[in-house]
Amino acid sequence: MTVEHLPTIEQLPKTEFIDYARPMKVIVIGAGISGILAAIRFPQRIPNLDLVVYDKNPEVGGTWFENRYPGVACDVPAHVYQASFEPNPNWSQFYASGQEILEYWKGIAEKYDVRRYMKLSHKVVEAKFNEKESKWHVAVENCRTQEVLHDTCDVLYACIGALNDWKWPEIPGLADFKGKLLHSAVWDNDWRPDNLSVAVIGSGSSAIQIVPAIQRRVKHLDNYVRGQTWIAPPWAADEVRKHTSSGSNFKFTPEELKEFNAQPEKLLDYRKKLESEVQSMSKILLRGELAEKTAATFTEHMKSKLSNKPEILDKIKPSFAPGCRRITPGPGYLEALAEDNVSFVSDPISRITEEGIITTDGTHRKVDAIVCATGFDTSFSQRFPIRGRGGLDLGARWQDYPDTYISLSTNGAPNLFFAHGPSSGIGVGSLVIILERTCDYVSKMISKMQADRIAMVEPKQDACDAFREYCGSYFRKTVFSLPCRSWYKRGTEDGPVTALWPGSSLHFLKVLEKPRFEDYEYTYLGGNDMAWIGNGFTLSEVDSKIDKASYLDPEEIDYPAV
Structure with a gap:
């Protein structure tokens, strides 16, 4: 080819520029809290995203939609059990009812317009990974028509939680x-x-x-x-008594709720004091x-x-x-x-x-x-078939122990991440902020797949093994490993602790802050490890709408101290 016939920079495919974010299809399973958070954060942080959220229920809310028994309520303070970015000054009582919590999350889904990504009354019945395509093939049953549709995605995010698969007790008669x-x-x-x-x-x-x-x-x-x-005294009782005059039932008066609405700084102060007290309880474990x-x-x-x-x-x-x-x-x-x-x-x-x-x-x-009121199957292996590389049956492998890398993923199942899966529960602390930070972590992993042209990512087996060893070592010094029958140990008295994070909830937050990319193994698009570097140019050089000197913007400059 002569120089005259080489393509100009304007004729080069946009997909080959270093800063082009390749399109990504993500399927989220579950429209509970984690699914709602994903539907908010993924479009906000991941360009060129095709997103769909499937849920078997006809409404969002997950466990708060499903659990409707008399007295259902949050067993941590309501102001601790809410999104960091969406404070609610109007919780009617200290331990919010399930219906009030459901309405709160439905309100968030409406406010951030995330229902557009959701297909409710659609139950995922199988997920299989295709190595040649580097994609998940997902079978979904329409719960109204029983029709089974098939979908594919680059990344599968399982937001199905730990307490979702209910069962009758095995009692004769x-x-x-x-x-x-x-x-x-x-x-x-x-x-x-x-x-x-x-x-x-x-x-x-x-x-x-x-x-x-x-x-x-x-x-x-x-x-x-x-x-x-054990039945505990109310969490942070002394702190809430400073803010309500209603006595032992911890209900807020209309005047007190009005004060929270009028003074956001007072609400923030109250929230932080509650969270600080709840977060400080990890040492008792x-x-x-x-x-x-x-x-x-x-x-x-x-x-x-x-x-x-x-x-x-x-x-x-x-x-x-x-x-x-x-x-x-x-x-x-x-x-x-x-x-x-x-x-x-x-x-x-x-x-x-x-x-x-x-x-x-x-x-x-x-x-x-x-x-x-006999609980759920907490084995993490009975929901629906998940088949990874080489036809790996994840449920069968997890029958004895659900091994993961920091609760988020597992070797043998590329491009699959979990929210509130094995080893992610917390004994005390704030769960919602954990779910938020889990969503942030997965966003960063997907962004890396986009930027680096990664076809498949999964944690190294050594990393999974090391995490399992760490869990065993940590739990031996805690009350969790004492002989007691608990769903933390999949209903056994002395089995391994499989449902909880091996540390405090603040410790979990620190772990989730920054992915250790070196703990993963990667397969690149086309087998080219240097695919990420593109064609030698940036999109700003062919698109006049993109600033070619954005590095001079004040927010981009790290000004040294004089």
């Missing part, structure tokens, strides 16, 4: 019961407990909220408790003297609430330190147990009959309804 059978995760809103005899099975966070919510309405309530649990002091404090709190039925304390008070199982303040739960129309049943259930429940001591308690 459960299907034989002739009364009303309910599960906390799929509540029947038309059911009314008024003047009925009701059994509630469980003592986890759902049961702890359901019992006081229906206790005054039922004729009699039996709470079947297999394990033991280490074994030792402080954990013992915390147990003594919790014991006195529980004893005072159970003064009418002191015998319950010996049955419900754990032998393990607070935090081994999820800590919950459970407002009203102990008070409800102490009422005359409530029976606390610690004898194991033998079987269920057509009319009620038989315990191992032979007692048959007849009831009109049974509420199963």
